[in-house]
Amino acid sequence: MADVFKGVEPMVYNSKISVPYSWWAGDTASKFFISLRDDQKIIAPRCGTCGKVFMPPRKICPACFTENTEWVDISNEGTVISYSVARRQLESIPVDKKTPVIWGLIKLDGADTALMHYLGEVKPEGVTIGMRVKAVFADSRTGTIRDISHFKPVK
Numbered sequence: 001m002a003d004v005f006k007g008v009e010p011m012v013y014n015s016k017i018s019v020p021y022s023w024w025a026g027d028t029a030s031k032f033f034i035s036l037r038d039d040q041k042i043i044a045p046r047c048g049t050c051g052k053v054f055m056p057p058r059k060i061c062p063a064c065f066t067e068n069t070e071w072v073d074i075s076n077e078g079t080v081i082s083y084s085v086a087r088r089q090l091e092s093i094p095v096d097k098k099t100p101v102i103w104g105l106i107k108l109d110g111a112d113t114a115l116m117h118y119l120g121e122v123k124p125e126g127v128t129i130g131m132r133v134k135a136v137f138a139d140s141r142t143g144t145i146r147d148i149s150h151f152k153p154v155k
């Protein structure tokens with residue numbers, strides 16, 4: 001240590017930095033997001049070996065290690081297989097979502113896996129496992145998962 005620092009107490013402060021960055025979503029996610037944005041249609045890749053349909057989309061089947069190159073239309077409707085309620089405004093919750101926020105694990109008809117997304121137009125006490133829900137698309141779509149605003153109960 002240089003003599004000039006002798007006798008100086010080392011001070012440590014905690015802070016946060018913001019690091020803007022961009023990344024390529026990849027061909028699989030890009031195809032899915034473009035379909036949401038431009039066609040308001042939910043599409044999913046299907047494994048050519050075992051036939052499983054992945055929502056959210058996966059490039060490679062985790063069971064067969066086959067590249068999923070075939071795409072199929074799946075329904076905008078599905079079943080809630082689990083859910084959770086956030087009653088505090090966490091940092092990860094977008095500011096346009098008012099608490100309580102409900103996240104649902106939704107298995108869309110035609111898919112073999114489930115998608116995590118917001119449940120809306122329902123109170124937490126109204127949500128049940130097995131409940132039928134339908135995608136509500138955002139009015140303004142930009143090619144993200146939020147192009148689906150939320151899933152609402154099917155009446």
Ligand SMILES: [Zn+2]
Nearest residue numbers: 047050061064
């Ligand atoms: Zn497979």
